[in-house]
Amino acid sequence: MNTLYSALISLTVLLLMTTVSMAAPARVASMNVCTEQLALMLGAKSQLISVTHLATDTRMSSVAELAADLPVNRGRAEEVYLLKPDLVLAGQYTAIEGVEMLRRLGIDVVVFDIANTFEAMRENLIKMGEVLGRRAEAQDLLATLDAQLAALPAISDDAPRAALYYANGYTSGTNALSHEILTRAGFRNIAAELGLEWGGMLSLEQLVMADPDAIILGQKYPGSSRSEDILDHPVLNHLKAKLPQTVISDSDWVCGTPNIIHAIDRLIDLRRQIESQ
Amino acid sequence: MTKLLFSLCVLVLTLFVTSLLVGPADIGVMQSLSALFATEQTPVSQVMQQIRLPRAILGVMVGLSLGLAGAALQGLLRNPLAEPGVIGVSAASALGAVLALQTGFAVATSLALPLSALVGAAVAVVLILLLAGRHGSSITLILAGVAISALSTAMTSLVLNLSPNPFAASEIMFWMMGSLADRSFDHVGLVLPVMVVGWLLLLSTVKSLNALSLGEDVASSLGVRLSLTRWSILIGAAAAVGASTAVAGAIGFIGLVVPHVLRRWVGHQPGALLPASALGGAALLLAADIAVRVVLPGKDLKLGVVMAIIGAPLFLHLIIRTRRGQL
Structure with missing residues (x-):
């Protein structure tokens, strides 16, 4: 009996600590x-x-207006440490030295994987809800997204062929979010x-020869580049x-978010325009 | 001499056609060549007319410019090491071009880009003339070249690193090594006027360069206007190299390799070397541009890499020969 009590007590303590x-x-x-x-x-x-200095950049962030007037960092460990955070959110490709330091x-640093699929994006959102103590909000967002995805028109058998084309002639393959x-x-x-x-390099010649029905181009940044x-x-x-129309792969394409x-x-x-032709 | 120029022309033409037939898109020989003259817009005709043709034409123009500028600078400085890449002229024009692109000056007028590269190149040539002098030794010439080259490359890298464009910094390689990938007729039109002025100025010095090889005093007594020759080569080389670098990046060694190989065929006449080096430069650049597409298709291997592999052993050969001459 004693052991049971002590086990129960320790469980309660453990639960309390977790909470x-x-x-x-x-x-x-x-x-x-x-x-x-x-x-x-x-x-x-x-x-x-x-937040990062990119948070207010409308080319990179789909919620740039929400990040207005938040202090920015450039992802350096020292500046983040000096902010005395309870929790740091980092991506898979955030400089590993900084995260280790x-x-x-x-x-406490929580690292999120790059979301290359909708499934991975869902997992990230749930994980974010957990670490920020906003599980309900995460579930709400996912429920809305699921309803929106379910309401999408059916995919026809004769789907139009699209090319994703970015700077340097780069294209995304089948295991990318944009795919x-x-x-x-x-x-x-x-x-x-x-x-x-x-994904990888798709030469202009190959792109022209493939003769796609639609083209989604990478967005341009200020300054100039040969890329x-x-x-x-x-x-x-x-x-x-x-x-009919060229779609630019803008901030809604950059990150796995709803x-x-x-x-x-x-x-x-765009598909409706193509199919009505 | 005529025979040499004729065979070089045949070589350039052969390589030009070969260049048109090489590319990632798998198109048959006859189909490609007929698509070149097709009037209807098919994918094949687009590839041939808008991708491969401008690339091959730029290859000829850039090779011509670098070969010609190399031969002329060597004639003026009477030094076989005076090559746009080695003495820092290419690196300085790259700096001029990068400054024009990143400040937005290049967008202002169409001639802004090649002219800025020209200014960069001209500054480098003037510095070389001041630092190494007309009678300077190979050592001072090379040292001055190394200094100008290093400073220009560093400044180019700095400007690209400061650019707000996320791709700019990764293009330091292009500006140092050069490439003709994905260029278009826009680029041909952009640099052609500046290049033609450069070619004409350089070719106008053929006779004076021959006279100059007998020494400056003899040349003057033969009626050569030395300052005119010097200015023509300075501006001509700056225009040719600057325009080339503005669209293709800094491609080294062409002006070193080509005159070196062709010198004995023109009877060591510096003037006669000019047209021969121009054609030889075009042939070598086309060959290198074919090589980058055949060896590593889809990787955009830089032209400067191929040129350095060909050029560096020759450089060593020149050093050994120079040392033997001194003994």
Whole structure:
């Protein structure tokens, strides 16, 4: 009997401790442009004490307006440490040295994987809801997204063929988030036809020869670069002129957040235009 | 001499056609060549007319410019090491081009980009003339070149690192090594006027360079206007190299390799070396551009890498020969 009591007591203590440690962190710093978007979409602005300098960039963040007037960091361990955060949100590709250093200094760092699929995005959102103490908000967001996804028009057998084309002639393959956005909107990705499962370089010649029905181009950044010159190449302009509309892969495409639904909606408009031709 | 120029022309033409037939898109020989003249817009005709043709034409133009500028600078400085890449002229024009692109000056007018590269190149040539002098030894020439090259490359990297564009910094490689990938007729049109002025200025010095090889006093007594020759080569080389670098990045060694190989075929006449080096440069650049597409298709191997592999052993050969000459 004694053992049972002590076991029960220790269980209660354990549960109490977990609840205490699970109390919502009040000072959260984000070192990744995708993690802060998830946090902001969960309504956690009051918990955030710092976001990356990209958080207010409308090219990178689909919720840039929510991040207005939040202090920014440039992802350096020292500046984040000095903010004395309870919790740091980092991405898989956040500088590993910085993350390790913060952990050595006793700071709680939660690392989120890159979401290459809708499924991975769901997991990230649930995980974010848990670490920020906003489980209900996460479930609400997912329920809304699921309803929106379920309401999408059916995919036709003769799906139009689309090309994803970014700076440097880079394209995304079948295991990228943008591929799933494309396919959910009822398009086929020409990278799959060309055997580029992992994405990679798609030469202008191959793109022109593939003769896609739609083209989704990478967005341009200020300043100038030879890498982006390719997006204005005469053959691409010729291709754009033939097609009903060119979609730009904007901030809704960058990170795995529920805002991918906006990217899908725009593609569905485009599909309707193509199919009505 | 005429025979040499004729065979070089045939070589350039052969390589030009070969360049048109090489590419990632699998198109048959006859189909490609007929698509070149097709009037209807098919994917094949687009590839041939808008991707491969401008690339091959730029290859000829850039090779021509670098070969010609190399031969002329070597004639003026009477030093076989005076090559745009080695003495820092290419690196300085890259700096000029990068500054024009990143400040937005290049968008202002179409000539802004090649002209900015020209200014960069001209500054480097003037510095070389001041630092190494007309009678300077190879050592001072090379040292001055290394200094100008290092400073220009560092400044180029700095400007690209400061750019708000996330891709700019990764393009330091392009500006140092050069590539003709994904260029279009826009680029051909952009640099052609500046290049043609450069070519004409350089070719106008053929006779003076021959006279100059007999020494400056003899040349003056033969009626050569030395300052005119010097200015023509300075501006001509700056225009040719600057325009090339503005669209293709800094491609080294062409001006070193080509005159070196061709010198004995023109009877060591520096003037006669000019047209021969121009054609030889075009042939070598086309060959290198074919090689980058055949060896590593889809990787955009930089032209400068191939040129350095060909050029560096020759550089060593020159050093050994120079040392033997001194003994």
